[in-house]
Amino acid sequence: MEFNTDGNTGEVEKIIAAEEDAGQRLDIYLAMKLDVSRSNMQKLLEDGRVVRGTKVLKANYKVRAGDEFAVALPEPEPLEIQPENIPLDIIFEDEDVVVINKKRGMVVHPAPGNYTGTLVNALLYHCQNLSGINNVIRPGIVHRLDKDTSGIMIVAKNDAAHISLSEQIQSKTARRSYIAIVRGNVKDDSGTVSAQIARDKNDRKKMSVVQSGGRDAVTDYEVLERFGRFTIVRCRLRTGRTHQIRVHMEYLGYPLVGDPKYSPMKVPFAINGQALHSQVLEFTHPRTGERLHFEAVIPEDMQKIITRLRNGQF
Template structure:
């Protein structure tokens, strides 16, 4: 389509930038930050902040989502890559589609996962009873595949690493709830009281590996755990969660 005038306003919002060059910017998104403007969140988003910081972003996703190659939920923290031009955007999108760009997530879930590792493979679609939620369905959904690996067990809670083979909306949150181990603090899929102080689900996009669209060099980055999840992990290790 013809280029449209950009009507999303740049905003001077602090960003935690892990890496940046003329083609890409890798950021550590804070929990609570919306990625791009949408109904109810027209400003204060990552896109508003990026437009102020970068000036130039790719236009492939249109005026509302410039530069956004992949998304994180509002209350998921961690590493994201954004494209500064269309060539970088196309390359990164193709890598994500071809699964050559690797992402891992760290999650704290309720319960003691029985197996040390596994693969969850289902269909996911909109929940028929709540359009704001996703659900595992028997037919009519899209393929969704998540690999998981248990890192630490604490009886009532488990720390798990997840790797996405597909990128469906709320995929890790839906898949862990489907297994019977919902994420701590998840307001949609585990609306139970938690002994921990966290606003939203205990899910962090921890690592990202991709091939640079211009140089062809393989790059790898890691975003440290945010303070709220670091405190949860510390309390779990000290046994302070009853």
């Protein structure tokens, strides 16, 4: 394949159109698939960075089922992310890893239009070194939490630790469990949701369950307490897809309390974002081989909801 570019080419993304994708404008379709703005995708198309076979395509091309597109993404421009003296709730730290209890409302890493006030800005101030595997935008970040999900995260301070931890997450030997407060009376005491997740066709900032063409996603859940209109559940991830717990619980009919994307209904509780907390993390230390177990205290906003539920105040 050949691209009509200036040679500044980083990764090449390959995308195959499904039957349900047929008829869409190429710029709209690829913007959704790659989670970029339509204007950015139009610029990539204008620059000759999208081909089908050997043919360079334009923005108004109508997608056909089975089309295979190659998109040459430019190398990201280096950005100097500034350290910021932002308080961190550190659960554990040594020369290889930092385990953090992230507060709700904190973005994990910088992104366009949001380059300050993130966990990465805080880490750069706190740590002398971080793993460079995920480039200057995401140094040390092995996995992430949504902005409005609180709880435990692990950060790598060197590349060897980063590789080990990433492999543990991929092989599922690193274990994560979450506490969630959901709407509705969850019927079964426990269960497993195995349903593919893909970007929502109508809103590229959302994910949704699809029958095919998505990424495999598996979530185990168990009921901890029931209160009729609300239920407290523990969720364990077998995979780590974007918004996975939020999407899977909404798919079951039990959306998370306070979730602005998947459950925008008003609830009688004060919480800014979804009631979801990453509570437990287990992993093998990348240097010592010791099995480590950490827990992050449930945040005050969720604890107040749980207290009200137990007192029947809803």
